[in-house]
């Protein structure tokens with residue numbers, strides 16, 4: 001497990017901005033090496049790598065569109081070549097293309113499903129074999145409260161995020177005896193570019209319905225990721241970090 005000097009290799013998809021950058025920073029400690037994956041914005045990824053290194057950690061940025069299996073193969077080849085196997089996989093990258101179902105085009109459906117759900121197939125397919133062999137692995141999938149409650153104009157996003165929960169539970173059953181845990185985190189509304197893109201009246205209306213009366217901050221999700229990464233006896237679970245917005 002890990003690199004020659006026993007550091008864990010942690011892949012954070014979409015690790016360059018928002019929740020992903022907070023996860024990269026939280027996990028970017030001396031005992032880990034972080035792969036900060038990004039798709040379009042290299043500058044953001046380089047900044048996260050720089051910040052991790054400034055704190056004494058190790059990190060590198062690798063571009064790959066995780067909705068494409070061939071890109072993921074290239075990503076994992078580069079990781080294997082430079083660092084070794086992935087010990088902790090954090091499937092965080094995600095997008096929204098909100099529209100009422102009536103108006104939703106097939107392209108908007110497919111892009112969201114491919115990026116938010118099929119990406120987990122792509123990366124997990126490539127990360128899992130060495131985890132099973134090493135009898136250690138952590139897979140943490142960033143789902144959403146919307147995958148539990150549904151969301152107006154979000155049939156594509158809710159389907160993908162609910163799919164991640166079912167995927168994680170099923171895979172957890174298959175991998176538990178090999179020391180590989182699989183869990184999801186369901187964030188509520190977190191103050192990132194994704195949420196800040198909403199019209200302010202919509203956002204204020206959402207905040208008024210959150211019991212703690214504010215948006216979450218990315219580091220609050222990142223702490224949940226750390227907790228799950230350090231837990232051998234939690235698997236097949238969803239950790240809801242949502243300010244009380246949705247209680248199951």
Ligand SMILES: NC(=O)c1ccc[n+]([C@@H]2O[C@H](COP(=O)([O-])OP(=O)(O)OC[C@H]3O[C@@H](n4cnc5c(N)ncnc54)[C@H](OP(=O)(O)O)[C@@H]3O)[C@@H](O)[C@H]2O)c1
Nearest residue numbers: 014017018019039040041065066093094144189190192194
């Ligand atoms: N913010 C929230 O309130 C909230 C709530 C619940 C769940 N979530 C989930 O949390 C995750 C992170 O959300 P966020 O708010 O931090 O989003 P964000 O600020 O928009 O950042 C998205 C990140 O994902 C990357 N990304 C997007 N598409 C990608 C692709 N095809 N391949 C590789 N990387 C890709 C982006 O990289 P580039 O910039 O290079 O494109 C960026 O690093 C998502 O899965 C989201 O659905 C967010």
